[in-house]
Amino acid sequence: VQKSLVDMYKEGDIYRAKHPVFWCVKCKSAIAKSETEEIERETMIYDLEFKIGDEPLLIATTRPELLHAVVAVAVHPDDERYKDKVGSTVTTPLGNEVPLIADKDVDMEFGTGAVMIATFGDKQDVIWMYRHNLPYIKAMDDNGILVNSQWFDGTHVTKAKELVVSKLKELGKVKGEKKLKQVVKVHDRCKKPSELLMSNQWFAKIIPYKKDIEEAAKEMEWHPSFTITYMLDWLNTLEWDWVISRQRHFGTPLPFYYCEKCEKTEAADKLPFYPEKAERKECSCGATMIPETAVADCWIDSSITPLVIAGWPEAGWENYYPSDLRPQGIEIIRSWAFYTTYRCLRLTGKKPFKHILLHGNVLGPDGTKMSKSKGNVVDPAELLSKYSADAVRLWVAFSGSLERDRPFNYDQVKRAQNLVNKIWNSTRFVALSLDGWNKDKEVERTPMDKWILSRLSQVVSNVRSSYGNFEYYKAVSELTTFFWEEFCDYYLEFIKHRIYNGIDKEAAQATLADVMEAVLKLYAPVAPFVTEELYKAVFNPNMSIHTSPMPEPGLVDDESLTYGSFLMSAISEIRRAKKEKGMSIKDNIDVWKLELPQTLQPHKERLEKEIKAIAFVDNIEWS
Incomplete structure (x- = not known):
């Protein structure tokens, strides 16, 4: 696993950078998009009073707890209500001043047509920050504790909304509120909402290779054939590279060093690599490089299974690669199948398997997902x-x-x-x-x-x-x-x-x-x-x-097929008649009438003997 990462690093496919990443504040780790799920929940949406000069401007938001991290307000460039105001200063409900900018992605039909940009409420905020070169304000730390928030520092994000709304009502800044159905991303492990935080992490380049991954996927035979659409649809939704580092205690150590002074990175010279046993490495800037303590996403390990099966990197592995078959669940196409295709493609230039067989899951007898709490788990033992x-x-x-x-x-x-x-x-x-x-x-x-x-x-x-x-x-x-x-x-x-x-x-x-x-x-x-x-x-x-x-x-032999079909039909008819009369199948019948097809005339004598012996019939009358 570590060798595969070092090989990709040398090809320029692995890098360390500070970027917004999905972050689980409960697990205290970066997570990939594939580790998130979308759930629908009921929340509150608030109409908050911003101001352009002395003129009130209502903006609807579901995340008032991020007001202290608002860095701009955006409107659509074609919105006549704001054309002459773009470039002016907006005062937030907390008294901070931010610019009013124009962006084509703003929905001018929603509410007042104005939206606050906070770092970060959602993916769109990230896009706008980079697109307009907006400043970054850290809204919370890795534990989900609010920072830089004036009145609310030290409050956990799960409790901050209530406190912030209470303060805003006290200031007279809440002009309306109502319930709203909302879809949010949660961590698939702990089921808690994920956040977008700026963080120094290790990434694997995926975006430049999307077309190559698509072509490799199409080279494989998918069973059922329609399931390839799950892979291609997922591929089309990807906008960022894969964050591969995890802030966990267990996992494969990432075999890299980084320099805090100049941010240079280097791969480990010796494998296996353990940060607590790592050799000292000097950076070209004169500082001592730091061994990376983060571990790899578990899909880093499992994504090279076809190579491991083939014996890579030992001599002769090419004779057993690609694998003939990958059987797996549909629900992990976007993780196991996708990452395997990507990683093996980058390491070998070839698809990882010839066939991919997708299967569903076994549910409890009640038709729902097995769960100990539901009492519907089937114990294999x-x-x-x-x-x-x-x-x-x-x-x-x-x-x-x-x-x-x-x-x-x-x-x-x-x-x-x-x-x-x-x-x-x-x-x-x-x-x-x-x-x-x-x-x-x-x-x-x-x-x-x-x-x-x-x-x-x-x-x-x-x-x-x-x-x-x-x-x-x-x-x-x-x-x-x-x-x-x-x-x-x-x-x-x-x-x-x-x-x-x-x-x-x-x-x-x-x-x-x-x-x-x-x-x-x-x-x-x-x-x-x-x-x-x-x-x-x-x-x-x-x-x-x-x-x-x-x-x-x-x-x-077609003639024999006709022979057998006739014999089965005749025996079935005789058995059925005996059953209707309350007879045993071994009770003898004196006479049974049958119509023999012309094609079976040459077999008449044999058929008669067999029917008599099998069905316990004394005489056959042919017609």
Whole structure:
């Protein structure tokens, strides 16, 4: 991590400067824009009386506690009310004198069309300060304590508004007040409102590389494809470089020195770098340089994970870079995905991964975010004491589109566990049926065997395609429909008489083995544990299923598909009739009438034998 920072510093991408930054007065640290969230809250907006000469000028504000840091009042250059007043002096409610300036970003339709510029109420104040070269007044210290405020020094910013408004009312400067819905930025960790403070911090240059980052993002395949818009939208909102230093006790030390006298900076000569153990370094101005004590933003570390995986900076890392896949949550696109793309691009000149797979979060069973206070947290340990890990994984695959949040559902996990049990029991039946089977012997498959193998070929093709597109729900749904409804409910029932009575037994055994092994391999990505155990026990004790090749699509025999569909339909119809009459499926029926399609006439004799054996029918009348 430190080497990556030193490399970027040498390229001119890392610098130290005094700039306005988002600051959390509770955590007492600089934070990046990506660490802020916007929340709506109710606040008060006050109409305060400023003056241009002796003429009152009302200005609405939600932050009267920043009045002592007002450095100008702005109006729109086209506002006829103020054209002849621009350049004059405005007296604030606290008696300070500031200039009246014109700026195109002022909304002349809001209130009186005049706005106070304080350092800093919001991002717009920062823009105006730099644009008009306005002075900076420090409104509060790093702890959120007001300074330079005449009457209110020593008051915390969270309590200052009430005191300031009280004083202004005493002075007769509050001319109106009303409630207002307001969107404010809060620190995503502590959920407290963030401030904009001027501070000496370390920054990573991002703004010059916005176009490069966009192009790198477009080179990657996003799943689902629309999620790239989250990255591009975020990129388009960025106006400042990334502040990477944090005033915290824990984190990766920033490997730099700075000089308080001339503000020169240098990178550490030896790594790893620890400020408390740092070697003495003399500045060219003659002063002793100070080892930086701030630590790196945690995204500095995690943003080079593709490089760490590849073995960077050791020889040969290029063979494993970029990574094939980055799976991650949608909510951290603007942090993890964005910073990884930026940092890896600057360090290698290449995109960090080929594919990026975005997923939502698992919510509590009540559909809201899991929280101990709400009592809706699902304890993984307790869950795994009742269900297999495979069942939980299968539930995720079955729970729908990967990118959306989904409530945890115990009933669906139970159904997934039933599927795991079904896989186990079916493989056990197949294993018992393979007793005495010579797998090296060539056998002639029956039309029924060719039907299930043709269906398997179609399923293999579709499931592989779905996995390749990270469409797990689609893959597992189609696989399970085939496995449970066609293979278990029909084919296994169809061939039991062959296994037990030795009728085309070897063909049935070969087909059972082919299908069951392929099914286990297709389930392996989402049910890795049960498939591994069954694969080694039945098919190959010397190889992991996860290193074995995935099944390939085979031939699809259309005539056999017709044969199998007809057979399934006929057996279903007979079973349904028995059920309606209160009969067991093993009760015999004297006569059953069937209409045979012309294409299946060559298979009439075999179909009749199989229907009689499978459905317990004594006679078939064909029409």
